[in-house]
Amino acid sequence: MEKALINKNEGSNWRELKNKLFFGLVIVLSGITIMPILLIVYKLLSKGLRQINLDFFFKVAPDTLQAMSAVQSGEIIPGGIANGITGTLLMVAVASLIAIPVSILIGIFLYENPGKKYASLIRNLTDILQGVPSVVLGLIAYFWIVKGVTNGFSALAGSVALSIMMLPLIIRSTEETMKMIPVSIKEAGAALGVPYHRIIFKIMIPSGFSGLMTGILLSISRVLGETAPLMLTTLGNRAINFNITKPTSAVPLQIWEFYNNPNMIDLVWSSSLFLVGFVLTLNIIAKRISTKYS
Amino acid sequence: MSDKILQITNPVLSISNLSIAYGKKDKLAVKDVSADVKRNNITAIMGPSGCGKSTLLRAINRMHELYPNIHTEGEIKLNGETIYEMSTSKLRRKIGMVFQRPNPFPTMSIYENVIAGYDLNGSKLKKNEKDEIVETSLHDVGLFEEVKDSLNKKGNFLSGGQQQRLCIARALAFKPEVILMDEPTSALDPLSTAKIEDLLVELKVHYSIILVTHNMSQAARISDNAMFMYLGELVEYDKTKTMFTNPKDPRTEGYLTGKFG
Numbered sequence: 162m163e164k165a166l167i168n169k170n171e172g173s174n175w176r177e178l179k180n181k182l183f184f185g186l187v188i189v190l191s192g193i194t195i196m197p198i199l200l201i202v203y204k205l206l207s208k209g210l211r212q213i214n215l216d217f218f219f220k221v222a223p224d225t226l227q228a229m230s231a232v233q234s235g236e237i238i239p240g241g242i243a244n245g246i247t248g249t250l251l252m253v254a255v256a257s258l259i260a261i262p263v264s265i266l267i268g269i270f271l272y273e274n275p276g277k278k279y280a281s282l283i284r285n286l287t288d289i290l291q292g293v294p295s296v297v298l299g300l301i302a303y304f305w306i307v308k309g310v311t312n313g314f315s316a317l318a319g320s321v322a323l324s325i326m327m328l329p330l331i332i333r334s335t336e337e338t339m340k341m342i343p344v345s346i347k348e349a350g351a352a353l354g355v356p357y358h359r360i361i362f363k364i365m366i367p368s369g370f371s372g373l374m375t376g377i378l379l380s381i382s383r384v385l386g387e388t389a390p391l392m393l394t395t396l397g398n399r400a401i402n403f404n405i406t407k408p409t410s411a412v413p414l415q416i417w418e419f420y421n422n423p424n425m426i427d428l429v430w431s432s433s434l435f436l437v438g439f440v441l442t443l444n445i446i447a448k449r450i451s452t453k454y455s
Numbered sequence: 456m457s458d459k460i461l462q463i464t465n466p467v468l469s470i471s472n473l474s475i476a477y478g479k480k481d482k483l484a485v486k487d488v489s490a491d492v493k494r495n496n497i498t499a500i501m502g503p504s505g506c507g508k509s510t511l512l513r514a515i516n517r518m519h520e521l522y523p524n525i526h527t528e529g530e531i532k533l534n535g536e537t538i539y540e541m542s543t544s545k546l547r548r549k550i551g552m553v554f555q556r557p558n559p560f561p562t563m564s565i566y567e568n569v570i571a572g573y574d575l576n577g578s579k580l581k582k583n584e585k586d587e588i589v590e591t592s593l594h595d596v597g598l599f600e601e602v603k604d605s606l607n608k609k610g611n612f613l614s615g616g617q618q619q620r621l622c623i624a625r626a627l628a629f630k631p632e633v634i635l636m637d638e639p640t641s642a643l644d645p646l647s648t649a650k651i652e653d654l655l656v657e658l659k660v661h662y663s664i665i666l667v668t669h670n671m672s673q674a675a676r677i678s679d680n681a682m683f684m685y686l687g688e689l690v691e692y693d694k695t696k697t698m699f700t701n702p703k704d705p706r707t708e709g710y711l712t713g714k715f716g
């Protein structure tokens with residue numbers, strides 16, 4: 162009788178210990194996962210925040226001499242990344258103009274032809290495209306646009322490279338979004354004699370707006386920080402440029418340039434902080450949209 | 456024609472030798488159905504699950520063509536005009552449809568839902584014309600008083616029964632000749648169902664209604680004529696009273712007495 166009691170106690174102690182061990186393990190593993198994010202944000206804030214002021218957004222990058230004298234006298238580096246910000250916005254806008262309509266149409270096509278052979282072919286090609294390294298897409302845009310169209314490095318070439326990267330994400334999210342819309346909504350349109358293209362544009366796309374928007378924002382935030390394809394296509398520019406046939410700067414390109422200049426290391430941190438902040442903001446907006454409207 | 460099929464003069468719809476197959480031509484969902492539909496009546500279509508009621512109903516406004524590989528033979532005439540020679544948009548203006556589950560457009564307000572048939576087809580109507588159509592349609596389904604202060608709100612706060620009446624209003628906005636309804640109350644509670652049934656009886660003054668229903672007592676309560684389908688065939692078609700009191704085919708009798716279905 163007594164022995165049984167002791168045994169029982171031992172058993173429950175062991176179970177409690179196992180629970181505690183497991184709980185501890187979960188805490189440690191979560192910590193390991195969150196740690197890099199926290200470290201990145203901490204590092205960027207502590208090193209980069211100092212440089213961020215109005216000039217940072219509205220002035221172009223300083224030349225080496227300006228930066229050097231500022232560093233030597235212990236001041237913050239003058240100038241900013243306005244050429245990079247405008248370049249990034251320009252290229253992302255043009256890339257979106259190309260990628261969004263094309264991929265939404267493809268996504269709808271896939272949704273409308275679920276079992277067809279050519280649809281699954283396109284679906285597989287999309288998956289493959291997602292796996293192609295971005296530098297290779299940069300090379301392709303180099304041959305198509307830099308060599309073939311603009312006869313030199315250009316924002317257009319960079320936009321094309323980025324738009325190819327955006328395609329798979331938006332195509333997939335469009336197809337998934339369309340699948341979530343009840344067929345009965347589409348039938349309601351058909352029963353009113355609404356022509357097919359209007360059912361798509363006036364019923365399906367508005368009904369799936371939040372899903373489409375989420376996919377688009379995530380794909381933009383995915384390409385915002387791309388560096389390699391831009392090196393091969395837009396090269397960079399010390400001035401603000403809005404001509405898509407001319408070389409253009411971009412924030413990730415500038416980070417790389419600052420990194421290679423010992424006097425501008427501080428700008429690496431502040432530019433990275435800006436880029437991470439931008440991407441995080443887009444992600445948060447995307448999350449908001451998808452929870453608010455679904 | 457056999458005595459099991461009701462004869463009707465000046466029918467609104469006349470279906471002759473209609474056969475429909477999904478995919479394989481030897482497996483017919485609707486088999487050689489011929490029937491005329493009486494104007495300003497409620498015609499019920501009954502039968503066990505899978506007997507082809509929805510397929511027959513959808514053939515009348517050609518919604519069945521949305522499925523791939525569908526084969527259709529035979530003919531349907533609306534007021535003597537072959538429906539396969541009309542454009543689907545013209546046809547569906549004249550023959551409206553209401554579905555099993557209420558399906559208002561989720562992105563549109565109540566007002567926009569009612570006028571959707573016009574807006575989505577690109578008709579240019581003046582504001583006061585639209586207002587008039589919306590108001591009469593909502594009046595006709597008895598919803599106007601309930602929603603007149605929230606016309607510009609989305610319809611998702613409405614009850615299932617109200618949403619279904621909104622969908623009926625959307626179909627009525629075109630002033631169609633025929634309204635097709637596929638089990639319009641099967642997703643509703645008894646009170647909403649009763650309201651919709653009363654509404655249908657009122658509406659038949661102006662419209663011809665074809666009602667697919669699983670609910671035999673509903674058919675008995677509100678329909679004037681009734682079709683009984685079995686395995687794709689139209690087995691019997693008669694005045695509802697006659698069919699319920701004196702079915703001619705043993706299969707109809709079996710179904711009505713609950714032996715199967």
Ligand SMILES: Nc1ncnc2c1ncn2[C@@H]1O[C@H](COP(=O)(O)OP(=O)(O)OP(=O)(O)O)[C@@H](O)[C@H]1O
Nearest residue numbers: 477484502503504505506507508509510511522669
């Ligand atoms: N989209 C489709 N593809 C292939 N076969 C179908 C399709 N829709 C219906 N069928 C088949 O056609 C036949 C008739 O179906 P239908 O939906 O018209 O029956 P129903 O009488 O409306 O049934 P229920 O009472 O369950 O709604 C059934 O055998 C069904 O399996």
Ligand SMILES: [Mg+2]
Nearest residue numbers: 508509510637
């Ligand atoms: Mg059915």
